[in-house]
Amino acid sequence: MKKKLPFYLIATVVVVLMLIALNHLWTNWDAARELSNALAEKDAAGAPMDDGGTLEYREFPVIGSRVLVWMIAELHLMFAAFVLAVPMFAVIIEFIGYYTGDKRYDDLAYEFTKLLSTSFSFTATLGAMLTFALIILYPRLMGYLVNIFSWTFLPYVLLFFAEAGFLYSYYYGWGKFSPKVHLALGIGLNIVGTGIMFIANAWLTFMNSPAGVTETGALISTWDAINNFTWMPINIHRLIANVAFGGSIAAAYGAFKFLGAKTDEERAHYDWMGYIGNFIAIIAFLPLPFAGYWLGKEIYAYSQTLGIVMMGGTFSWLFIIQAVLIGNLFLGANYYLWVSMERIEGAERYRKAIKWLLASITICFIVWATPHSLVASIEEARKMGGAHHPILGVLGVMSAKNTAVNVLILTTYLSFLLYRRGNKEATHPRASLLKNIQFGIFSVVTIFVIVLGVAGYFVDATTRIGFSVPQVLSVLFAMISIAAIDVFLFRNAKSKGEIKWGQIKARAQYALFFLAITFTWLMGLMGYVRAGLRQHYHVYGIMEDTSAHAFTPTLGFAAGVVSVTVLIFFALIAIVFWLSSLSTKKKWEPKDASDDVYGLAEEARS
Amino acid sequence: MNIVPVAIIVLVMVAFSQLSKRNILRLNVVAWMVIWWLAIYFALSYGINPPLPASIIGMFMFIVSLALAAYLTTSTDDMEAAKSAFVNFIINPRYALPLILVMIGLPVVSAYNVYSDMTQPPQPPLSTRTIHPPPPPSITFKGKTIDLIEDENPYRALKTDNPAEFAKHVENGRRVYFQNCVYCHGDNMAGRGIFAHGFDPIPANFRDPTTIAMLQETYLFWRIAKGGPGLPAEATPWLSAMPAWEKFLSEEEIWDVIIFMYEFTNQEPRAKEELH
Numbered sequence: 001m002k003k004k005l006p007f008y009l010i011a012t013v014v015v016v017l018m019l020i021a022l023n024h025l026w027t028n029w030d031a032a033r034e035l036s037n038a039l040a041e042k043d044a045a046g047a048p049m050d051d052g053g054t055l056e057y058r059e060f061p062v063i064g065s066r067v068l069v070w071m072i073a074e075l076h077l078m079f080a081a082f083v084l085a086v087p088m089f090a091v092i093i094e095f096i097g098y099y100t101g102d103k104r105y106d107d108l109a110y111e112f113t114k115l116l117s118t119s120f121s122f123t124a125t126l127g128a129m130l131t132f133a134l135i136i137l138y139p140r141l142m143g144y145l146v147n148i149f150s151w152t153f154l155p156y157v158l159l160f161f162a163e164a165g166f167l168y169s170y171y172y173g174w175g176k177f178s179p180k181v182h183l184a185l186g187i188g189l190n191i192v193g194t195g196i197m198f199i200a201n202a203w204l205t206f207m208n209s210p211a212g213v214t215e216t217g218a219l220i221s222t223w224d225a226i227n228n229f230t231w232m233p234i235n236i237h238r239l240i241a242n243v244a245f246g247g248s249i250a251a252a253y254g255a256f257k258f259l260g261a262k263t264d265e266e267r268a269h270y271d272w273m274g275y276i277g278n279f280i281a282i283i284a285f286l287p288l289p290f291a292g293y294w295l296g297k298e299i300y301a302y303s304q305t306l307g308i309v310m311m312g313g314t315f316s317w318l319f320i321i322q323a324v325l326i327g328n329l330f331l332g333a334n335y336y337l338w339v340s341m342e343r344i345e346g347a348e349r350y351r352k353a354i355k356w357l358l359a360s361i362t363i364c365f366i367v368w369a370t371p372h373s374l375v376a377s378i379e380e381a382r383k384m385g386g387a388h389h390p391i392l393g394v395l396g397v398m399s400a401k402n403t404a405v406n407v408l409i410l411t412t413y414l415s416f417l418l419y420r421r422g423n424k425e426a427t428h429p430r431a432s433l434l435k436n437i438q439f440g441i442f443s444v445v446t447i448f449v450i451v452l453g454v455a456g457y458f459v460d461a462t463t464r465i466g467f468s469v470p471q472v473l474s475v476l477f478a479m480i481s482i483a484a485i486d487v488f489l490f491r492n493a494k495s496k497g498e499i500k501w502g503q504i505k506a507r508a509q510y511a512l513f514f515l516a517i518t519f520t521w522l523m524g525l526m527g528y529v530r531a532g533l534r535q536h537y538h539v540y541g542i543m544e545d546t547s548a549h550a551f552t553p554t555l556g557f558a559a560g561v562v563s564v565t566v567l568i569f570f571a572l573i574a575i576v577f578w579l580s581s582l583s584t585k586k587k588w589e590p591k592d593a594s595d596d597v598y599g600l601a602e603e604a605r606s
Numbered sequence: 607m608n609i610v611p612v613a614i615i616v617l618v619m620v621a622f623s624q625l626s627k628r629n630i631l632r633l634n635v636v637a638w639m640v641i642w643w644l645a646i647y648f649a650l651s652y653g654i655n656p657p658l659p660a661s662i663i664g665m666f667m668f669i670v671s672l673a674l675a676a677y678l679t680t681s682t683d684d685m686e687a688a689k690s691a692f693v694n695f696i697i698n699p700r701y702a703l704p705l706i707l708v709m710i711g712l713p714v715v716s717a718y719n720v721y722s723d724m725t726q727p728p729q730p731p732l733s734t735r736t737i738h739p740p741p742p743p744s745i746t747f748k749g750k751t752i753d754l755i756e757d758e759n760p761y762r763a764l765k766t767d768n769p770a771e772f773a774k775h776v777e778n779g780r781r782v783y784f785q786n787c788v789y790c791h792g793d794n795m796a797g798r799g800i801f802a803h804g805f806d807p808i809p810a811n812f813r814d815p816t817t818i819a820m821l822q823e824t825y826l827f828w829r830i831a832k833g834g835p836g837l838p839a840e841a842t843p844w845l846s847a848m849p850a851w852e853k854f855l856s857e858e859e860i861w862d863v864i865i866f867m868y869e870f871t872n873q874e875p876r877a878k879e880e881l882h
Binding site for chain 1: 658669673676743816820
């Protein structure tokens, strides 16, 4: 009973959150519902036509067309991200197993792959739902997009077929082919999956930053429409984000299985699985802010208006929420590593470092989450002399944010480094020199990043934006060079004890759930930002949204829709987890003779 | 920064630390958590001048609470110590009186909070004000289309090509500024002109490196030409009393005053970015 308490606690919290979110949406939907009903009545009387006599919109009852498409698109994207991400790291893990001859890696890669087949079906079903919803509810927009991208649909469908072929042969062919052939199948699966994502990204990025068309939207070049200004930044951003997201979901699966494990072997296996999933998520997560920054920069470069809507205007508050979520991700990821160190013999000597790491994370978290203009009462604003605080205001711009995120990355890297050397003692003859070099690199890079951040306030905007490049490169240099030194430093290292897999505390597993939920919520939120930036346009600057839903919803409403979508996603992913675990369940046995239609009991006796 | 409260907080923290080190005061991990939480809260509330809004203090304290909770639960020993201290406080007869005081104190504090909230004079709801309204892609200025994405200040290039001519534009901008803008934006452009305090919020501080230095000149052209009435329909209320200066100034005068604003504050405008 004692062990099960956290399950009930979490279940209660989830149900309460769901009720709060639903209640919030329900109260906000009153107006939308009335609007939908009115539009539905109008539809019944005769659908709205534009001048050309073409049907422009249809209305979905109760929640409205926009929210329906929003939620389906988001769910489709989440499953698609998972289905694309898992093969990436499954193949890498399988390769590690093949290369090292360690069967555990092969088993782990298979365990990850088991999650794929149901998820693939869900992705396809949600994709079909999204297509139907768009064709039915937004016929004018779809007509236009089909016209622009007509020749991309056939390759998309063919790639989808190929993906199904690769995926199922990769999954069902586990152990049935030679390892090289099987690895080749996995690589094929990844190439095809990435191709599918790139094509779909062309459609949606065209809506944000159209190219290859005239001012009135007439097609000039389909390739230019595909290779629009935000296409490649989104491709790269999504590729990395998918791995981070997929890793976190796989880690959550490990945690889920760990908490339900009956034996020490199972606990050890799923503890390790959770650790590997989280490791993948964090490794992919570290460069993600840079990819996001590049995307933001390209959006700003494409259109000052879109850039200001995003970072200084209507959507800027969502970036504060984003900062809080990412701060939580860093905190959660470090927390998992710190708690995990308890199961490593010898790691207790690094415990005193935790408070300094935590202080660094907290300060950076605060800097990142500080808005440029503060929410204040009239009295408070008068005291500040406006919405800008003279001291805190300087933390609200990119110089401070970039510096904070770089220091956060360095801190997380340091936590991982301490975790990694927890049970090791360097025996290298020049160990202290190498450690000093590592310390020197780390200190110089940290100071360099902070100095550039401060210098950003004293130079013009272009130079300031340019500072982000040396900041990123110096952090990458620190991570790579310190890791390289570590390889030499801990070659033939003395062991101070072993890692007691399976003896991790349950709260570390809840941290993995927390990370997966936060990643998902963040993805939903930022997906909304990217799509919502267009405001009252379907295709920015080309095709206006003339429907009744052409308004930017309040932050609360948007957050409510994202929350409900995330809850639905996790309800569906729970089904995926359950289905994946069916193969290890005991076979069904008849309770009595009337149940025993196949004569199994008789067969067993004989 | 308010030196006195900060110094007091630092001194109290040092005192606690020393008393604990010398075993005069035995503080467990929970007590340290509470002390740190209070110290940060008081530093944020009373150590910064002008005071921070309650909303930002709330957000910072939420982050600090998360961090402290993370620290406490990172170590099983600390967590067990905290748990046993809590249980001990509840069941040990030695703490009966403090327990009773807590049991009475908590509802009293809550009741007092409700009372003090309800007796406050009515306040308008807080709003998340957006400082930079998004500009439209283009505007029409006296019949001419100004492309806010592609166009640039036509006199900007003179700074390097013809400094003497550029200086004339700066001078013209100075005249325009001191004839029209100074009353609200102030003689040093810090947003503290003689009329400034009649407005809520007060005009923007152009000396702040986080205002005009972040923006392209076409943005400023739009804001000056169209003023408060030309602000977008989204994300209202904008709370801007800025007149639409297109009714009073020529295109050249607006570009000149923009040049003067950057020269006077010794800042550079955001350059039009290269597409990749």
